[in-house]
Amino acid sequence: METGIVTESTGSRYIILTPDGRRLETRLRGRLRLNGSRTTNPVAVGDRVLYEETPEGATITAVEPRRNYLIRRASNLSKESHVIASNLDRALLVATLFSPVTNTEFIDRFLVTCEAYAIPAAIVLNKLDLAAERPDELDEFIAIYETAGYTVYPVSATEGTGLETLRELTAGKTTLLTGNSGAGKSTLIKALVPDADVRINRISEYHHKGMHTTTFARMYPLAGGGNIIDTPGIKGFGLVDIEPGEVFRYFPEFMRHSPDCQYYNCTHTHEPGCAVTAAVERGDIAPQRYISYIKLLDEDGKYRQ
Ligand SMILES: Nc1nc2c(ncn2[C@@H]2O[C@H](COP(=O)(O)OP(=O)(O)OP(=O)(O)O)[C@@H](O)[C@H]2O)c(=O)[nH]1
Ligand SMILES: [Mg+2]
Ligand SMILES: [Zn+2]
Known part of the structure; x- marks a missing residue:
């Protein structure tokens, strides 16, 4: 039996990176699907898994213990939770001041979860090109989070501003990007990993919101080592197991x-x-x-x- 790393998950199929560098499509062994947990996904991107290849296809037979993971409630009232990704060095919240507006409560829920699950967190403030017209709001946002003790990285994925700092931050590490739909997670990944085949849509002119272009979490290798994980945009960040x-x-x-x-x-x-x-x-x-x-x-x- 060999160990692979889950790089994509669609809920029923998982792409894993094999030790010899292949992208292998796998399914779950039935028993794993019913392991009694209240998570919607027993296997998440970032997991190290044991797998078996047979003529009928490849199956994941076990998940190795996670070094850490980030989790949120699957939806507002749900009792189920969703493991966003595992074995992370850092989680970055991609926030925007406008188009869309990221509300601070959402950011704070993300930060609380990262603290509770011991994952180093920071904020990437994207669409700096749009924020430049409203410098006071920009300064206020940065002040709120820097006073709290977090680093804010102001960037513009489309103009390329601030990306060098992000390259240094992510080099050699496994970094998760999360945030609202339309904040620019996929655009940032495309800017950091130009040959990645990432889907990006124009933001809806009417709603000034994203359109949930990314539908599944996916891990992309960085050219100089390390990985970056793109995730689907989320509306809320429900806390799990915090008293x-x-x-x-x-x-x-x-x-x-x-x-x-x-x-x-x-x-x-x-x-x-x-x-x-x-x-x-x-x-x-x-x-x-x-x-x-x-x-x-x-x-x-x-x-x-
Ligand atoms: N003005 C401006 N637009 C940007 C910037 N970054 C991304 N966008 C635009 O924002 C829109 C949404 O970008 P995506 O990268 O698809 O956003 P996402 O966070 O991946 O969205 P989901 O996959 O739906 O979660 C696209 O039209 C991008 O071109 C930026 O720095 N400035
Ligand atoms: Mg996306
Ligand atoms: Zn007190």
Whole structure:
């Protein structure tokens, strides 16, 4: 039996990269499909899998333990979750200020999940060419996330601005791109891996939204080593298995202030002597981040009922 790496998954078929460099189409052994988990996909892009080739075709027989993975709820109210990809060195959220607007709550849910699942995260702010007309919004966006402790990489995939930094960041590593439909994930990959056969559509003029051009996750090898993973655009980022009392631990800037809260079990909502709300009032924590925190606490309560 040999070990391959899953580079594409369509839900029923998986393309794996074999040790001798072939792209092999495989299916799942039935037992693996029913392993009792509440994930919609037992096998994800990035997984190292054992496979068997027979005259009837190739099958995946086992998935090796994952070094890490990124997961979200499959849809808003779903109890099922979806493993976006596994064995990652970094996850990048591709965000845009306009066309489409990426809302900060979405970004914060992504960041919380990355913290909870111990995946280094950063933000790629794409379509800088469009943002140049509104420098104040650009500066505000960067300030919110840099104050929180994250790096923001402003780029324009179509103009080529800022791509050298992204090349350095991704070289030799396995990097996941996620974000709303139309944010430019596939365009960025095409710019970084020119010979990749990536599908990109013009953004809808009418909706200023993407059209879900990418329908399956796919991993592309980088010329100098490393891989980059394109994923389908998503609308929301539902949290999986995060306790309400833990949520603040996944806001790094809250963790810097919370040791000074008067109560050791402070929830940073209504307590007197809360160092987190004091930091929000002083402007040391961005109000948008605090609002996301409160919404996450609320939503989590609903999810539990
Ligand atoms: N102005 C501008 N347009 C861009 C930029 N990057 C991408 N676009 C356009 O945005 C549209 C959507 O790009 P895609 O790369 O398909 O977006 P995506 O994030 O892969 O979308 P899904 O596959 O649906 O998730 C296309 O029309 C791109 O040409 C940019 O830096 N500036
Ligand atoms: Mg795409
Ligand atoms: Zn507090």
